[in-house]
Amino acid sequence: MDLQASTRSVHIACIMDGNGRWAKRRGLPRTEGHTAGEENLAEVVRVCSKRNVSHLTVFGFSTENWVRPPAEVKHILSLHKRLFGRIEELNANNVRIQWIGRPFNEPGSKTPGFIQRAIEQAIADTAHNTGMVLTVAFDYGSRAELLRAADRARNHSRIPSQVTRDLINQNLYAPDLPPVDVVVRTSGESRISNFMLWQICGAKVYFTERTWPDFDEHEIDNAIKLTNGS
Ligand code: IPE
Ligand code: IPE
Ligand code: MG
Numbered sequence: 001m002d003l004q005a006s007t008r009s010v011h012i013a014c015i016m017d018g019n020g021r022w023a024k025r026r027g028l029p030r031t032e033g034h035t036a037g038e039e040n041l042a043e044v045v046r047v048c049s050k051r052n053v054s055h056l057t058v059f060g061f062s063t064e065n066w067v068r069p070p071a072e073v074k075h076i077l078s079l080h081k082r083l084f085g086r087i088e089e090l091n092a093n094n095v096r097i098q099w100i101g102r103p104f105n106e107p108g109s110k111t112p113g114f115i116q117r118a119i120e121q122a123i124a125d126t127a128h129n130t131g132m133v134l135t136v137a138f139d140y141g142s143r144a145e146l147l148r149a150a151d152r153a154r155n156h157s158r159i160p161s162q163v164t165r166d167l168i169n170q171n172l173y174a175p176d177l178p179p180v181d182v183v184v185r186t187s188g189e190s191r192i193s194n195f196m197l198w199q200i201c202g203a204k205v206y207f208t209e210r211t212w213p214d215f216d217e218h219e220i221d222n223a224i225k226l227t228n229g230s
Helices: 019-025 030-050 070-084 087-092 113-126 142-156 165-170 217-227
Strands: 011-015 055-062 096-100 133-140 182-185 204-207
Touching: 011 217, 019 030, 030 055, 030 070, 030 087, 030 217, 055 070, 070 113, 070 133, 087 113, 096 113, 113 133, 133 142, 142 165, 182 217, 204 217
Parallel strands: 011 055, 011 182, 055 133, 096 133, 182 204
Antiparallel strands: none
């Protein structure tokens, strides 16, 4: 199948939803769903890098998710430590990892120290890779990102009242990220939930009934196909 992904840049952004429902259907605790979701993400990264997807961005934990029960949050945090610890696999697949979210040294940041260190280590240990860029959104919310970008744009603008599109682009958490080509949301929800509102401006959307732990190779190809001819 010619997915045309090898000759151009393709940016897929995933709202990884439905871990809880995946577990519930199996009579398992929600935490098991998150564990399965993290394992599936590792597989999705492998498949996307083989498909020559240039950028994969995933919503790991939102600025709104901190209100979940403490035990569930603790478990999700431990899974992010695992995810950012998958250095060998990332290097084997030539994947460079980066992170977007509320900057650690700024007011409002909620990322605990052990996750900060895991993120910094993973970024350093994969910086040399030249293949797919995997961006993990953790403690991320698009409104917080845009308010900060607008604020910085205003301060950096020579004429303070003139906030331009370029200035907003330059002040996003990851200014080098290209626009999203297709945004995916799993588990039958058709909401964007404060994810990359600026970057998905011209993106296709792929809503699927599959829960995130069941989001597989076939589903990835469906999402990539939507970007063909656009
Ligand atoms: C997505 O799965 C994971 C995160 C939001 C961290 P959910 O935990 O939201 O799963 P559902 O929506 O309850 O099924
Ligand atoms: C969106 O999922 C956030 C992540 C996938 C990290 P949620 O399950 O938290 O979203 P809502 O609240 O149902 O929209
Ligand atoms: Mg959910």
